[in-house]
Structure formats: structure tokens, C-alpha cells
Amino acid sequence: MMEHILEVRDLYYTYSDGTQALKGLTLGIKQGKTTAVLGGNGAGKSTLFLSLNGIYKPTAGEVLFKGLPLDYSRRGLKDLRKSVGIVFQDPDSQLFSASVYQDISFGAVNLKLTKEEVRRRVNMAMEQTDITHLKDKPTHCLSFGQKKRVAIAGVLAMEPEVLVLDEPTAGLDPMGISEIMKLLRKLQAQLGLSVVIATHDIDIIPLYCDYTYVMDQGKIVLEGNPKEVFSQPDDIRNVNLRLPRIGHLMEILKDKDGFVFNDTANTISEARRVLKAWKINQE
Amino acid sequence: MINIDKYAYSSKLKQTAPLKKLTFAMLALGVGLWADSVPVSVLVLLIMGYCTIYKGGTPISLFIKLMLVPISFLIIGVLTIAINASGNKDIFLFSIAAWGTHIGVSQLGMQQAAHLFFKAMGAVSCLYFLALSTPMVDLLAVLRKLKVPKLMLELMGLIYRFIFVLLETADTIHTAQSSRLGYLNLTSGYCSLVALTSTLFIRAYKRSDELYTALEARGYDGELNVLEEPYKTHWTEYIAPVMINLALVGLALLLKQYTGGVL
Incomplete structure (x- = not known):
């Protein structure tokens, strides 16, 4: 099994108005893992994502899917978009149909499958995202979180290998955030999907992601698993980001209050483990 | 507008095949316009009202409120037809003299106005029946089937x-x-x-x-x-809507024969 299902090599992208959004960006998306692309507003995350399934053609550099450079012909793009699905940040700009069922079927119908196969996939996608009860509802009567699920189902119905999500947690309440992230985790485990999320919601990264890239001004400035990335607080803060709250607390306890911990912690469970170890050490 | 949409989704008739509802409403609309008869139009209005309110479960207050929407336009339009000016005072049922002529309401004007008023109300009720029982998505599906x-x-x-x-x-x-x-x-x-x-x-x-x-x-x-x-339908389901409309046509023909188109 190859390690990287998607690879980006030295990618440059310049918009027609002259804005340089990507300036020599290199990264790899690991197969079957959840990868986070962390970056502040305007770091170029959305541009990168639209380059991943060929909507944007890079000015320089290349994108590789399963080790082969993207084929920008009509056929090639079609095959690529079947395998790399994008869920956009605002579901209202993705859902075009007033019927939930019809919207979900759109991508699958475009793959020219038989009616039975489309129906099977749509039903499956609705089950996986837990929205079967919304089937007959009009799109405009759904809540924001429900629309988001419908948008995800619409991409899942194409049975992609890579699921790319732009700001999946933006605009959701705390409950909605944890539900969506758990859903993505479940999909990844069940279907063996490779999941890529762009986010600036820092606290979800140590909880749900396997690998992290930190982006700033069109480049990757930091990478590693969440633990490695967040053990470099200065670099993180340099690009207008911060540590997870728990990580910040542990840092303050260590630096200002003189606690001696044997490890770092970025989530509540990690913090408990470290603090328990500290307590045992004291006794 | 948004309310109509919500009522369409909660209508008890939502599960009925949209083509059937469309056939029913459009036939009745056509018959009402063709017959140009007050009793037929009133009957169309009553049938559509009955179907919307009792079969579809739309609140009666909403239906009446919606029917009142076109009334203001309609009254202005009808008045201009009912009121005429003429030098001959005798053709008017009642009139006033002004600027050397007579302005008033004639029997013919009155009759035309009544026809127009009820024809319009009957036609509008058909469209409301459709709008209050059939969500847009279903309607589009039917139109697609009809090769629009x-x-x-x-x-x-x-x-x-x-x-x-x-x-x-x-x-x-x-x-x-x-x-x-x-x-x-x-x-x-x-x-x-x-x-x-x-x-x-x-x-x-x-x-x-x-x-x-x-x-x-x-x-x-x-x-x-x-x-x-797909909605599962059988051709027998179309018997009732067609029969109702045939009965309306029959009534219109009878009225034409016996009243000479006055009603």
C-alpha cells in the first residue's frame, strides 16, 4: 500500500487578479488517515483544496493522485473527481436542489451508474450520515448542521477514496462540531477513507486528526502529528494561531508555576494522564 | 409565498401522484375558462376549496386569506368593465349624468363583470389547490415527464x-x-x-x-x-378527476342551452 494517496509538489497558484495564493507548497495526504491543514484566514487553504481535485490548475508544480500527475483532460478530471470529493464550507452554495434526495443523487447520477446503483448509494450515504429521516424534507427547511450532513452525503454517494472538507466545523454549535467530527472518524474507519480537513478550529485537531500541516501565506511552515506540531508553540504563534486550550494550560503550569511534567498534553484525556503521573510522582 | 411552500409539504395530498393533481387542477381550470359561466366557476371554486381544505388539511382561514389576495386587483378590473358611459340613459340600470353624458351600470356590463369575477376566482382556486398540495419538486418532476x-x-x-x-x-x-x-x-x-x-x-x-x-x-x-x-400510479386513479370535469362540462352545456349564456 502506498503511503500517500495524494501528493502536492512545489505548488504555485496565482489568481487572475495577480494574488499569489500558493507559493511553493508541498505536502502528502496519507492513505486512510485524517489529515488536518491548519491555517489562519487567507493562508491559502481553500485554494489548495480546489487544486486537489483539479478545479484549479496550478501555475507551477504538480499534484499527484496515487503517484500519477493529475490529468486535466475532461475524462481525467471526471475520474479524479469521482475519487476525490470536496465538501464546501457553506452548504448553501453546494446544495442546488430543493429536494434532499435529489441533491444527494446528483454526483452519483453524473457517474452514469444504473438507477438501482444510484438508489443504493444514495440510501447508503443517507444512512451513513444519519439523515434518512430528512429524505422528503425541502432543503431550505433544514438547519445548518443538517445541511452540512446532506452536503457530505452528496459527496459520499460518489464513493470517493479521499474526502476533502473545507472548514467542516465552521458555523456549528459545540454539539454539532463533535457530532460531525465523530461522523468523519466513523466514515474513515468504516470505509477506509482518507480524510483531509481545512480548519482553524485548533482544539479538534489533537482529538480527531492523525497528521497536521500548518499553512501560512501559501506555504507549509510546520508538519507532524498533532503532538509534534503543538510542541513548537513559538512557530504556531508566529502564524497567528495558538495552542489547544489544554496545551496552553499545561504550558503555563510548567513555565510559570513550576510544575514538572513528564509529557505534554493537548486533550483532556492526555492532561489527565500526565497529571495523574505527576501526582504519583509527588507521593 | 414561503408559507404556501410549507403547507404544500404538510398537505395530506402530498403523497398523491402529482400528475393526478396537475391533471385535475388544469382540467378544471380549462373547463372554468371555457364555460364562462357563473355557476360552473362557483362549482369549481367550491370543489377546489373542498379538496384543499378537507382532503389536503389546509386551514380554511389560510385558503380564504389567499383567495382574498387577488380580490383587490379583481375588483378594480371588474369595476372598469361594469361601469360604462353612454349618451342613452335607457340602457343603464342606474346612472348619473355627468359632462353631458351618462355614466352608470348596464345589465350587460353587470353580467360581463360577474362572469369575469367568478371566472377569475375559479381559476385562481385551481392554482391554489395545486400550490397548496404539490411541492415544487414534485411539480418539476411531472413537467419533466411531460417533456417540458x-x-x-x-x-x-x-x-x-x-x-x-x-x-x-x-x-x-x-x-x-x-x-x-x-x-x-x-x-x-x-x-x-x-x-x-x-x-x-x-x-x-x-x-x-x-x-x-x-x-x-x-x-x-x-x-x-x-x-x-417515482410515484406509483394506475390509470384508474385518473377516472375520478376526469369524471368530475366531464360533469362540469355537461353542466356548462346545459346552462348554455337553457339560459343562453346569461349565467
Whole structure:
């Protein structure tokens, strides 16, 4: 099994108005893992994502899917978009149909499958995202979180290998955030999907992601698993980001209050483990 | 408008095949217009009202309120037909003399006005029946089956979907403007409205761009093809709607024969 299902090599992208959004960006998306692309507003995350399934053609550099450079012909793009699905940040700009069922079927119908196969996939996608009860509802009567699920189902119905999500947690309440992230985790485990999320919601990264890239001004400035990335607080803060709250607390306890911990912690469970170890050490 | 949509989704007739409802409403509309008869139009109005309220479960108050919507236009239109001017006083049922002529209501004018009024009310009730029992999505599916051009249907579908987004955006902008006293007096009100409209255009343009990108990402190739859930119908279901309309036609013919088209 190859390690990287998607690879980006030295990618440059310049918009027609002259804005340089990507300036020599290199990264790899690991197969079957959840990868986070962390970056502040305007770091170029959305541009990168639209380059991943060929909507944007890079000015320089290349994108590789399963080790082969993207084929920008009509056929090639079609095959690529079947395998790399994008869920956009605002579901209202993705859902075009007033019927939930019809919207979900759109991508699958475009793959020219038989009616039975489309129906099977749509039903499956609705089950996986837990929205079967919304089937007959009009799109405009759904809540924001429900629309988001419908948008995800619409991409899942194409049975992609890579699921790319732009700001999946933006605009959701705390409950909605944890539900969506758990859903993505479940999909990844069940279907063996490779999941890529762009986010600036820092606290979800140590909880749900396997690998992290930190982006700033069109480049990757930091990478590693969440633990490695967040053990470099200065670099993180340099690009207008911060540590997870728990990580910040542990840092303050260590630096200002003189606690001696044997490890770092970025989530509540990690913090408990470290603090328990500290307590045992004291006794 | 948005309310009508909600009622259509909660109508008890939603599960009925849309083609059947469309056939029923359109036939009745056609018969009402063709017959040009007060009793037939009233009957159409009553049948549609009955179906909407008792079969569909739409609140009677809503139906009456909706029927009142066209009335103001209708009354103005009808008045201009009912009131005539003529030099001959005798043709009027009642009249007043003005500017050397007589203005008043003649029997013929009265009759025409009544015909027009009830014909319009009957026709409107048919459309309300359809609108209050059939969601847009179902209607589009039927039109597709009837081979209406695809481009038109796609446009209808997209417009319908994004009317709600547009209204929501307009509403948000309006609220934001009002909370900064944008509509305090007439002048500032007009200024704010101009800003709202132009912003709305720009937003709509941006939104269409985003939509296109999103569609492209799901393999859009120029046609919005989707899977439709088929309604199971049997031709026998069309007997009742057709029979009702045939009865109306029969009634209209009888009336024509015995009253000479007065009613």
C-alpha cells in the first residue's frame, strides 16, 4: 500500500487578479488517515483544496493522485473527481436542489451508474450520515448542521477514496462540531477513507486528526502529528494561531508555576494522564 | 409565498401522484375558462376549496386569506368593465349624468363583470389547490415527464431553491442596516435600499460562482441530472378527476342551452 494517496509538489497558484495564493507548497495526504491543514484566514487553504481535485490548475508544480500527475483532460478530471470529493464550507452554495434526495443523487447520477446503483448509494450515504429521516424534507427547511450532513452525503454517494472538507466545523454549535467530527472518524474507519480537513478550529485537531500541516501565506511552515506540531508553540504563534486550550494550560503550569511534567498534553484525556503521573510522582 | 411552500409539504395530498393533481387542477381550470359561466366557476371554486381544505388539511382561514389576495386587483378590473358611459340613459340600470353624458351600470356590463369575477376566482382556486398540495419538486418532476424543455426546468428548480437563500440574505442585510438606523427616515431608507439591492446582486453573483465550482466538483457536465423517486400510479386513479370535469362540462352545456349564456 502506498503511503500517500495524494501528493502536492512545489505548488504555485496565482489568481487572475495577480494574488499569489500558493507559493511553493508541498505536502502528502496519507492513505486512510485524517489529515488536518491548519491555517489562519487567507493562508491559502481553500485554494489548495480546489487544486486537489483539479478545479484549479496550478501555475507551477504538480499534484499527484496515487503517484500519477493529475490529468486535466475532461475524462481525467471526471475520474479524479469521482475519487476525490470536496465538501464546501457553506452548504448553501453546494446544495442546488430543493429536494434532499435529489441533491444527494446528483454526483452519483453524473457517474452514469444504473438507477438501482444510484438508489443504493444514495440510501447508503443517507444512512451513513444519519439523515434518512430528512429524505422528503425541502432543503431550505433544514438547519445548518443538517445541511452540512446532506452536503457530505452528496459527496459520499460518489464513493470517493479521499474526502476533502473545507472548514467542516465552521458555523456549528459545540454539539454539532463533535457530532460531525465523530461522523468523519466513523466514515474513515468504516470505509477506509482518507480524510483531509481545512480548519482553524485548533482544539479538534489533537482529538480527531492523525497528521497536521500548518499553512501560512501559501506555504507549509510546520508538519507532524498533532503532538509534534503543538510542541513548537513559538512557530504556531508566529502564524497567528495558538495552542489547544489544554496545551496552553499545561504550558503555563510548567513555565510559570513550576510544575514538572513528564509529557505534554493537548486533550483532556492526555492532561489527565500526565497529571495523574505527576501526582504519583509527588507521593 | 414561503408559507404556501410549507403547507404544500404538510398537505395530506402530498403523497398523491402529482400528475393526478396537475391533471385535475388544469382540467378544471380549462373547463372554468371555457364555460364562462357563473355557476360552473362557483362549482369549481367550491370543489377546489373542498379538496384543499378537507382532503389536503389546509386551514380554511389560510385558503380564504389567499383567495382574498387577488380580490383587490379583481375588483378594480371588474369595476372598469361594469361601469360604462353612454349618451342613452335607457340602457343603464342606474346612472348619473355627468359632462353631458351618462355614466352608470348596464345589465350587460353587470353580467360581463360577474362572469369575469367568478371566472377569475375559479381559476385562481385551481392554482391554489395545486400550490397548496404539490411541492415544487414534485411539480418539476411531472413537467419533466411531460417533456417540458430541460433548460427551463433546471432554471425553475434553481430559482426556486435560491429564492430562499436570496430572501434570507436580503433579510439579514436589512436587519443589519436597521440596527444601525438605516431606515430611520425616508431619505436614509432609500439610500439603504439601494445599498441592499446592489449588495444582493454582488452576493448572488458570487454565490452562483461558488455553486458552479461545487457542482463541478461533483462531476457537473452541463446538465443537472438527478434521481427521482417515482410515484406509483394506475390509470384508474385518473377516472375520478376526469369524471368530475366531464360533469362540469355537461353542466356548462346545459346552462348554455337553457339560459343562453346569461349565467
